[in-house]
Amino acid sequence: MKTRFFAFAALALTLAACNNENEILNNDGPVAAQFTADIYKAVSTRVNSEGTGFTDNDCIGINSEDITNVPYVRENGQFGPKGTTIYFNDTETKTFSAYYPYREDSELQNGIVSVNTDQYGQGPEIDFLFASGATGSTSSPTVSFTGEHAFKHCMSLVKFNFLEGEGVDFSEKILKHCILEGLKTVGTFNTTTGETALTVNYPSPITMWFDDGATTSQLFIFPQTLDFTTPLNLSVVYNGVEYTATLPNPSKPVANQFSAGYAYTYNITLSNKGITVEEPEITPWEPGNSNDVSAEL
The missing domain is CATH 2.60.40.2630 (Immunoglobulin-like)
Structure with a gap:
């Protein structure tokens, strides 16, 4: 499955030329978004370990005007799609938000997750982080949740x-x-x-x-x-x-x-x-x- 920022007719014309789910196509076709992320004041971001940011296997959920709750997971220091790839297909700049840790749609109600932080609920699964305002396009496909757009602690x-x-x-x-x-x-x-x-x-x-x-x-x-x-x-x-x-x-x-x-x-x-x-x-x-x-x- 792919998430693309273009009409269905354009999708039909381009799918035949795309053999790799994660392939970044040339500027004549859709371009895969790439995501980078840091955590603002990134220290002690886990209950049981000290960290300076995200670690491999951390999974974030990405949202924009066109997409909802698309998971990207960190592997070998980079965030990549977990089954669904986000693509650009026009010159319009898109704005993204993201959160951590990723929750399946079945765990959310209108994008909201309910938790209890009592003695049974402590762990990285309630270390909620949020980032917004990062942008990307076909000419600039790297979406950087860094600097002023870095993830911030919500708790x-x-x-x-x-x-x-x-x-x-x-x-x-x-x-x-x-x-x-x-x-x-x-x-x-x-x-x-x-x-x-x-x-x-x-x-x-x-x-x-x-x-x-x-x-x-x-x-x-x-x-x-x-x-x-x-x-x-x-x-x-x-x-x-x-x-x-x-x-x-x-x-x-x-x-x-x-x-x-x-x-x-x-x-x-x-x-x-x-x-x-x-x-x-x-x-x-x-x-x-x-x-x-x-x-x-």
């Missing part, structure tokens, strides 16, 4: 770094899990606009399990404004003891709001004394340390 990222305080040794006793309360977890992502929305207006606890020996955890959440009546409470169990702390609400870029494309990093120190909490560092989605959040006995 927020919350990161926890657990640190040893007095009387705590992670080499002797490991962390099992932590629980964050106060966030809403059910919402939608629009694959044609990049917009997110909450669909359940009450918070649910999110449980994060640690791999053996791990002292960090992170989770994707829907951008959201926090309810002053519902604090962000974090609990973590170490050596059979539960440590708890109330996290401060974000102060920027918008007060009391987790914003799309921003990482909120908390350093949490466990020790055998009281509890102190300070503001986290808030940055565009990139590495950054936080101010301390001390959770103590």
Whole structure:
């Protein structure tokens, strides 16, 4: 199957001359679109690994005025068609948008996917990215989702770094899990606009399990404004003891709001004394340390 930007009559005349599904034809006929893509501030783009952009086997969905949800997959550093090829056949410039990760049409309702970011939903499948404004034509068939048109994070990222305080040794006793309360977890992502929305207006606890020996955890959440009546409470169990702390609400870029494309990093120190909490560092989605959040006995 091929997706082409020209009338059916023109399609019939050109198919006979095309033997290769992915062939880029000369300027006298249809020209296959080529896609390149970067991720803006491309760091920590997966839950369980550090990355500087897309990796092989990542699949994006491409949309334009003429096409809907066409998958292109990255192989050997390049994006190529996954069964359907997009072609140009005139001098008109076409404008494209794209999203990640690709979802089959059966998973979408009017281009919208519904997800729950609770403890069972964390993973790259909810690291939603969106890009728009990239253009291409027969004379310039490379469509570049780079620079100002690069993919941007549509979710927020919350990161926890657990640190040893007095009387705590992670080499002797490991962390099992932590629980964050106060966030809403059910919402939608629009694959044609990049917009997110909450669909359940009450918070649910999110449980994060640690791999053996791990002292960090992170989770994707829907951008959201926090309810002053519902604090962000974090609990973590170490050596059979539960440590708890109330996290401060974000102060920027918008007060009391987790914003799309921003990482909120908390350093949490466990020790055998009281509890102190300070503001986290808030940055565009990139590495950054936080101010301390001390959770103590």
